[in-house]
Amino acid sequence: xxxxxxxxxxxxxxxxxxxxxxxxxxxxxxxxxxxxxxxxxxxxxxxxxxxxxxxxxxxxxxxxxxxx
Amino acid sequence: xxxxxxxxxxxxxxxxxxxxxxxxxxxxxxxxxxxxxxxxxxxxxxxxxxxxxxxxxxxxxxxxxxxxxxxxxxxxxxxxxxxxxxxxxxxxxxxxxxxxxxxxxxxxxxxxxxxxxxxxxxxxxxxxxxxxxxxxxxxxxxxxxxxxxxxxxxxxxxxxxxxxxxxxxxxxxxxxxxxxxxxxxxxxxxxxxxxxxxxxxxxxxxxxxxxxxxxxxxxxxxxxxxxxxxxxxxxxxxxxxxxxxxxxxxxxxxxxxxxxxxxxxxxxxxxxxxxxxxxxxxxxxxxxxxxxxxxxxxxxxxxxxxxxxxxxxxxxxxxxxxxxxxxxxxxxxxxxxxxxxxxxxxxxxxxxxxxxxxxxxxxxxxxxxxxxxxxxxxxxxxxxxxxxxxxxxxxxxxxxxxxxxxxxxxxxxxxxxxxxxxxxxxxxxxxxxxxxxxxxxxxxxx
Numbered sequence: 001x002x003x004x005x006x007x008x009x010x011x012x013x014x015x016x017x018x019x020x021x022x023x024x025x026x027x028x029x030x031x032x033x034x035x036x037x038x039x040x041x042x043x044x045x046x047x048x049x050x051x052x053x054x055x056x057x058x059x060x061x062x063x064x065x066x067x068x
Numbered sequence: 069x070x071x072x073x074x075x076x077x078x079x080x081x082x083x084x085x086x087x088x089x090x091x092x093x094x095x096x097x098x099x100x101x102x103x104x105x106x107x108x109x110x111x112x113x114x115x116x117x118x119x120x121x122x123x124x125x126x127x128x129x130x131x132x133x134x135x136x137x138x139x140x141x142x143x144x145x146x147x148x149x150x151x152x153x154x155x156x157x158x159x160x161x162x163x164x165x166x167x168x169x170x171x172x173x174x175x176x177x178x179x180x181x182x183x184x185x186x187x188x189x190x191x192x193x194x195x196x197x198x199x200x201x202x203x204x205x206x207x208x209x210x211x212x213x214x215x216x217x218x219x220x221x222x223x224x225x226x227x228x229x230x231x232x233x234x235x236x237x238x239x240x241x242x243x244x245x246x247x248x249x250x251x252x253x254x255x256x257x258x259x260x261x262x263x264x265x266x267x268x269x270x271x272x273x274x275x276x277x278x279x280x281x282x283x284x285x286x287x288x289x290x291x292x293x294x295x296x297x298x299x300x301x302x303x304x305x306x307x308x309x310x311x312x313x314x315x316x317x318x319x320x321x322x323x324x325x326x327x328x329x330x331x332x333x334x335x336x337x338x339x340x341x342x343x344x345x346x347x348x349x350x351x352x353x354x355x356x357x358x359x360x361x362x363x364x365x366x367x368x369x370x371x372x373x374x375x376x377x378x379x380x381x382x383x384x385x386x387x388x389x390x391x392x393x394x395x396x397x398x399x400x401x402x403x404x405x406x407x408x409x410x411x412x413x414x415x416x417x418x419x420x421x422x423x424x425x426x427x428x429x430x431x432x433x434x435x436x437x438x439x440x441x442x443x444x445x446x447x448x449x450x451x452x453x454x455x456x457x458x459x460x461x462x463x464x465x466x467x468x469x470x471x472x473x474x475x476x477x478x479x480x481x482x483x484x485x486x487x488x489x490x491x492x493x494x495x496x497x498x499x500x501x502x503x504x505x506x507x508x509x510x511x512x513x514x
Contacts, residue, residue, distance in 0.1 A: 016384045021365045024380070028368075035381035039353050042442065046346035046396045047389060057394035058252065058401065 004040050009033040071104040071115030075160055078117040080511035081209045082162065088190055090182050091204040093122050094129050094164040104160045111158025113272060116265070118258075120214040121198050122164035123171060124148045125245040133247040134169040134197075136180045137363055137370050148245025149280075150214055150256060150273050157272040162210055165200030169372035171216055171249040172356055172379070173197050174224050174444035175426075179372050183426045186228060187504035188470050192423035195228035195444065197221040198259075202229035205259050208503035212260040212269055216246065218253045219348055220418075220448025223475060226259060226460035227418035230471025231501040232266045232490065233259040237480050238455025239284030242277035250355040251282065252394070253348060253452060261501040263491045266459075267292045270483070291487040299489050304332040307416040307477070310341035311447055314433035315420040318467035325463060326474045327415050329498050330489055336407055336414070341450045344400030347393035348453035349442070354390040357382025374441070401454040408479045413489055417447045418460050418473035451477055459486035461499040469505070 010033040017024050017032070024032060040047075069077065079097050086092050100117075107114050120126065123133040125144035132138045146152075151161055166184040168176050176184040176199025184199040186192040187207035194203040198215030202225025205213050215222045217235040226233030234257045241256050248254055258273065260266040274288040306327050312335075326332075357364070357379045360371070364383060368376050407414070420433055424440060431440045451458055457478045466472040478486045493499040502508070 013381075013384060017380075020361060020383060022361075022368075022380065022383065023365075028377075028380075031377045032380045032384070035377035036384065038439070038442075039350065039378075039381055039385070043346045043350040043353075043389065043393070045342045046344075046350055046393050049340075049343040049346075049396045049399070051392075051395045051399045055395045055399050055402075057391060058397040 004044055007040055009036045009040070012036065069115070071107040071160060072101060074115045074117055075100045075104040075162070077511055078162055078210055084511055085207055085209060085507055089185050089187055089203050089207050091166055091184055091200040091207065091209065092119065092163050093132070093166050093181050093200070096126070096161065096163045100160050100162050103155060107158045107160065113154060113268060114158035116159040116212060117162055117210045118154060118159050118212040118214065119162045119165050119204055119210045120151055121167050121201050121216060123167060123216065123247040124151060124214055126151065126161065126164055129164065131247055133171070134167040134178050134181065135371070149242050149277055153272055153275070154269065165204055165213060167200055168197035169375060170247070170356070170360065171197040171218060171221055172375045174220060174441055176200060177374065177426060179374065185426070186423045187507050188230060189423065191425055193228065193426055195225035195423065198225045201225060201259050202231060205229065205231050205261060206504050207507040212258055212265060214256065214258055217255045217257060217452060218250045219352060219452055220445040222255070222257050222259065223418045223448045223458060223460045223473065224444050226462065227473025228423040230462040230464055231259050231261055232263055232462065233257065233460045234266060234270055234483065235452065235458045236270070236483055237457040239282060241273050242280040242283045244277050244279045248359065250352045252351050252355060255452060261503070263487060263494045264295060267295050267487050289481065289484060291484045294484055295487055295491050297488045299330060299492050302412040302485060302489070303410060304330045304413040304415065305411045306332050306335045307338060307414045308335040309337035309339065310450065311416040313446065314436045314438070315417055316422065316433065316467065318422050318472050319417040319420055322463040322466050322472050322474050323415060323417050325498060326461065326493060329493055329496055330413070330415065332415055336411065338404055338407055340400035340403040343396050344453045345446070345450040347396040347400065348449045350385065350389055350393040351397070353378065353382030354385040357385070397453055400450070404454055404456070412479065412482070412485050414477040416475045416477060418475045419444055420446055422467045422470035422472050447475065451475065456480060457483045457486060459483070459490050461490050461493050462501050463498065464500060
């Protein structure tokens with residue numbers, strides 16, 4: 001799913017941060033990119049893990065208690 | 069001692085010792101004495117002294133969650149449900165405890181409140197994120213404490229401070245009245261210095277709470293009545309593979325000792341451990357960053373310097389990565405369920421090392437250099453990632469004066485089996501949690 005070598009963290013942070021309303025100066029962008037690279041490094045075993053189509057996401061939304 | 073005398077003793081200890089440990093961020097002496105005076109003598113936890121990680125609501129003070137930005141929040145109007153349950157059972161809350169900001173960390177090197185110091189060696193970390201919860205109990209300032217565990221934040225402080233701690237099954241205990249970190253992974257639970265005391269506390273904490281939409285438990289499964297049930301008939305194994313990765317001899321020897329004491333002859337491997345740990349890491353990054361995105365937009369400089377960049381990076385993670393991580397987590401759970409059909413308890417290290425010096429940035433284990441802060445959770449994060457119950461048992465003097473913990477991992481909802489095994493280990497003398505020697509003297513003698 002992801003080869004870390006293909007992931008340009010600096011470019012990604014520069015592009016995505018404004019999209020979620022984060023205005024980060026260049027120096028901060030570089031630090032966030034470094035943090036993101038660590039996330040990717042540790043996350044790769046999950047991102048490269050193939051899972052069967054029928055495996056559903058783990059969280060279960062609870063619609064609340066039924067009150068007849 | 070009467071409950072009032074116990075509270076007076078605890079307050080004297082806090083006054084004498086917390087200047088060195090920095091476990092407390094708020095001490096509520098007046099409240100504690102008032103409540104102690106009203107404790108019924110036959111209450112199940114009559115006079116038990118405890119304190120709570122400062123992300124739990126305590127009426128009258130802001131719930132700061134280790135942060136700067138919540139210090140100006142209005143005081144909580146009522147205690148969180150777990151504190152109410154403990155005090156309804158006769159326990160007395162002494163105050164709020166130091167932690168990593170917003171529970172994001174394994175070291176409790178909090179820049180706003182100062183680092184929490186390990187009572188076994190004050191130059192070392194108390195672990196985190198519930199570091200104050202571990203240190204306050206290990207130093208004997210309180211008998212028990214409350215903490216939370218998203219990726220290891222009960223088990224790491226249990227290990228590094230040498231005390232017992234239970235991270236129950238995900239969804240067992242209600243989280244109502246606590247500041248969340250990662251809703252998909254947050255657990256709450258207690259610490260104590262004896263298995264019997266931990267069991268009594270855990271039983272009082274149980275019970276459904278309609279206000280918690282994430283709580284899954286619908287009843288109470290008490291562990292205290294069967295505590296002396298022993299381990300005969302239980303199938304127990306060591307977790308191999310990922311859980312035999314980089315670690316110190318202290319960690320390795322502790323696991324071996326516990327395995328031998330419990331008769332765990334075989335080793336099993338959970339092939340999804342690394343992927344599940346990675347999934348938990350991604351989910352944590354994303355949910356943690358996303359939760360605080362409004363405040364990050366307004367003033368990210370006000371966050372803990374150690375986590376500013378991690379939170380900002382987490383808030384940017386692609387949704388596809390996080391959704392995939394949630395599916396990996398489910399696959400990891402299913403793979404573990406196949407193993408647990410055969411085994412009642414699995415044994416694994418809690419931390420790869422004993423407590424490290426405050427300020428240390430890296431670990432070198434078995435020749436592998438790694439960042440210290442995320443690596444403290446190497447062996448806890450995969451297990452909380454799939455929500456299994458874990459009771460951490462302490463081995464004292466594992467490396468010099470420093471203790472280390474071992475995880476007893478159970479099937480979902482079978483905390484009772486873990487308590488029985490922990491009690492066997494305690495009765496054998498292998499596992500114990502005395503007050504750290506430097507703090508053992510009665511308060512009145514100093």
